[in-house]
Amino acid sequence: MTAQRAVVLLLVLALALGSAGTVALVLLDGDTATSDPRDAPTTTPAPGATVPPSPDLARFYGQRLTWEPCRGVGLCATLEVPLDYRHPRGETVGLALLKVPAADPGRRLGSLVVNPGGPGAPGTDYAASAAAVFRQPVRDAYDIVGFDPRGTGDSDPVDCLGDDDLDAYVAQDPDPDTAAEASTYAGWVDRIGRGCADRSGALAAHVSTVEAARDMDVLRAALGESSMAYFGASYGTKLGATYADLFPDRAGRLVLDGAVDLSLGSRELSRQQAQGFETALRAYVQDCVDEGDCFLGDTVDAGVARIRALLDDVDAEPLPTDSDRDLEVGNAFYGIVLPLYSRDFWGALNDALRAALDGDGTELLWFSDLYVSRGSSGYTDNSAEAIYAINCLDDPWAIPAAEVPDQLADFEQASPTFGSVFAWGLTTCGGMRVEPAEPPREVRAAGADPIVVVGTTRDPATPYQWAVALADQLESGVLVSRDGDGHTGYNSGNNCVDEAVEGYLLAGVVPDDGLSC
Template sequence: MATVLVLATATGCDSGDKNTSRAASVPTGLGQFYGQKPAWKSCRNGFECATVQVPLDYTKPSGEKVGISLIRLPAEDKSERIGSLLTNPGGPGGSGVDFVRQAARSFGTDLRRRFDIVGFDPRGVASSAPVRCNTGPQLDEFFATDASPDDPNETNRLGSESKAFAQRCKAKADAELPYVGTLNAARDMDVLRGALGDQKLTYYGASYGTYLGAFYAEQFPKNVRALVLDGAVDPKLSSTDLLIEQAKGFETALRAFADNCVKSGGCAFGNTPDAVIDKVSSFLTSTDKKPLNNTRDSRKVTESLAVMGIARALYVKEYWPVLRQALTQAMQKGDGTLLLALADEMVERKANGTYSNQTDANMAVNCVDKPNPANLATYGKAAAQAKKVAPRFGPFVVWGGLPCVYWPAQTEQAPHPITAKGAAPIVVIGTIRDPATPYKWAQSLAGQLSSGVLLTFDGDGHTAYLQGNSCITKATDEYLISADPPKNGTTCR
């Protein structure tokens, strides 16, 4: 369950002035990439699609190339168009093409009027030379394996499954694995900026997309026009510390769900938040001993799949009624069908048993982005620490990253603070009860960035901008259009 969301010449007013400053320089040897002109073609419902080439290895620009898939919803007012708003929905492993196709028209009215809303599949993801390691049945087995081992045999089995995952990636994608990390994806973003005709980058990144955006700002600070980093990931944390803190975030979200259940009335799980959480804990313990049946297929709903289903529902507050229904069915009838449906949605498993490449790509990026513990025993210590501070989610979240211990590709660099000195103001949005990217990460990233500005959403759910809060929408849209940030420390409710 590892962390399982460009400007043409401006013709407008004051915001155009900030976007038509001297063009960014092209890195040596990369002119052929920056000078590309995407061949946009209609791809249904008002969208246009294209492909831009980037080098697989930036140290060998004349070598193998990777096609980066793009999609855009053109600006509605060509006379007032500022340029393109590049976006990334997170993951790592999330398809930016799918994100824009699904969510572009949910962006603010003023943004859609003045920007092309652009999405891209990062290298290794979806339609951009996807990393594919596992078959559907292999991923079914991986996700169903007990990720909260109670004895050495269960721990060793988890280790064997994780090692097999890594070995399959080596067998099927060995040549790609060293180059799919965030460092190279950020370089690709600057090529996209140039190929799209933008002198500086305007960007919205959610979840892992904040990490990608921060890496971009670190490498190309002078090319930043306006960056919104929504649901921040803290770049200075180690791989296991990130997972432990994420697990604590899910615990915070579970308590918010429990509180909401009690206050809404008719909560079937208890009369106090503590009682609800105790009931969920007891349910998970019983599921560990006796997995649930489901009516979708022959799979058993193990404790790991049940936790994954709960976690998926905690991402979005609108899913909380669904979670109440899923838990009621599971606890009262022994029916894990709805929990399994939520778990399948989390990892993009289709009804026919196939998966998108989200899981393979997620692991491939995470495993090269940061160093990992050297062996199973050392990794187990981090999982034990996670269980102490996040009893329900800690083991599952941390053990989910175990394949990285056996990963065949080397880590790009050690964790470190990102300052992006010299960059224009960068807005970091944090949601106080965010389950997947804890609020403290937004506080930390905004503090690290030399030009960081913290915008807080006092709410629930993962990321803030597309939740429809008028205060967040107004502050974000005004900044992206004008490049003038809101006051540091602004809070929206």
């Protein structure tokens, strides 16, 4: 794959860059909507739609959105929300919105709010790519509405590091194997935490998932909807489930795809995610072996060992690229991990690995840059910083570097290739300097309408068992399982999953709990 290929990448970096938690990646083609956004229907608020949870929030719930054509695909607006819901008369945050109007106004059902995950991925980009994310029946019936959650994208983004420092942070060895590398790693843990507090001020303490979920209800009211229809992927499942727990009477047709187990702490989430990526890596190598004459080796074990050896070689001596930047070991790690999110990119990973084994790191560096939203002249969004800030507010638990060796055996058993990287990631939130304004909740969503939870059996980023667990945790959870590879299940070539999701979103038909596709 080359940089010229028309690809939209919406990705949020977790793994070693953020606290252990969730990753979201959606790889899309470059299609865009063709309807004229100025033909969008107006929405008249339904009775009671703008009733706030408390009188002090009335001005936010009653606001009218001013939509303007943007990006050639939709309408953009800004939603105002309080920085601190405990003090709604204080500072405010502006949330960037993008709406792609329903393609068939005569069949329009309302607004479908969407989130691609992360945390940190811009929801406006996700909505702008609706033509690739959602199938035509959904696009016909819904205005697809994306928002950049507070602290992300164009919604008053948090800032933790300058671009040069962020480059160095990403490139460092995520699995330090010398005292000097361990010292450097620990220094970055402290530096990013201090940077978020110093560079972002009060905002750094107000980008939690609970606060973002409260923002969603303000958005629902501003859209004039009496209930929330929502599609969330990866971390977006955590956000959607939290919304349903906070506002069960407002939660309508919710679909949570690539689910996160909200009962797990950071350590166990990280260990299970390491195992998920190991499973995906081995499935990728197995595919190469099955094709015959695999360049990585004749067996899965041999192929995985060669990839591990490549990472060790790059750690010892970075590879040149066609730019003025070398491929360092951190870049190589992320460059390998990214294509594991989708089978569609396994061929591109073949090309990148062949080139790297021949001494050229260009393609792996390109994948790494996509992973952290780095363009040719700098970062295109703050997702690599936002994921740190949000995850560490949601769960600030961390261990000191001195305790990492005690974790290695367990993590390497779960993932011989990546386990040590995830073990070191347990230190990440140790540098956090701010306290969350509102702690996370035990999520049950009691009283909410049915919530459809989708899990994929060989999902690398959100292991299948997380979907099983979340469906069980939600009192109205309904599990739909996809047997397959890659991250998330809807619109991934499985008609059974697609029909189950669309049957619920479009007609309110609840799938059978435990449906296997």
